[in-house]
Amino acid sequence: MKKRINIDYVQYDSPQEMPQADRELLLKAVEAAEKAYAPYSRFQVGAALRLDNGVVVCANNQENAAYPSGLCAERIAVFSAAANYPGHAIESIAITAKSQQEIDHPIAPCGACRQSIIEYEHRFRKPIRIILRGSSGPIMVIENMRSLLPFQFDSDELAVTR
Numbered sequence: 001m002k003k004r005i006n007i008d009y010v011q012y013d014s015p016q017e018m019p020q021a022d023r024e025l026l027l028k029a030v031e032a033a034e035k036a037y038a039p040y041s042r043f044q045v046g047a048a049l050r051l052d053n054g055v056v057v058c059a060n061n062q063e064n065a066a067y068p069s070g071l072c073a074e075r076i077a078v079f080s081a082a083a084n085y086p087g088h089a090i091e092s093i094a095i096t097a098k099s100q101q102e103i104d105h106p107i108a109p110c111g112a113c114r115q116s117i118i119e120y121e122h123r124f125r126k127p128i129r130i131i132l133r134g135s136s137g138p139i140m141v142i143e144n145m146r147s148l149l150p151f152q153f154d155s156d157e158l159a160v161t162r
Helices: 020-034 073-084 111-124
Strands: 010-012 044-051 056-060 090-098 129-132 139-142
Touching (some): 020 044, 020 056, 020 129, 044 073, 056 073, 073 090, 073 111, 090 111
Parallel strands (some): 090 129
Antiparallel strands (some): 010 139, 044 056, 044 090
16 A cells, blocks of 8 residues: 655745744854854754743754764754753754855755654654755745654654654
C-alpha cells in the first residue's frame, strides 16, 4: 500500500508580510548568520529561537578544520537555551543562511538538527514553530518540527514513531 506524507506551511514573500514577532526573530537570525565562523564552507547559518519566557537565544554555525568538530547554528541555539534557561519551552526558531551566491529559497535544518529540535517538542509536549528563509526569497513557516521529521526517534517510545 502506497501512502503519502504532506506538510502544511505558510509562505510569505517578504518579512514585512509576517507577524511582527516572527519578523523580529527572523531578523535576529540574519544578524546571527553575519557572525558565523564558516571559513571552509563559506555557508553562514544563523538561528534565533524564542522561549516561552520571551527570551531570544541566537547562534550561528561554527566550523573547525578538524571536520566534523564544528556545530550547526540550530543545535548551538537549542543547547544554549536548554543549558541557560532549563525548564523553558522553545516556542519558535528562525533559521536563515547566506553564502557567496544568493540563496533564494528557504534553508531547512539538517537531520541531526531536526532530531535535536524535536527532542524539545517531546520534552515539553509543545510544538515548535519553524521559520525558514535563505538570504532572500520566500519565507516558510511550519507549525511544528514533526512536519519536518515525521519519522523521528522518540525517547518516550525508544523507537521510530508513526
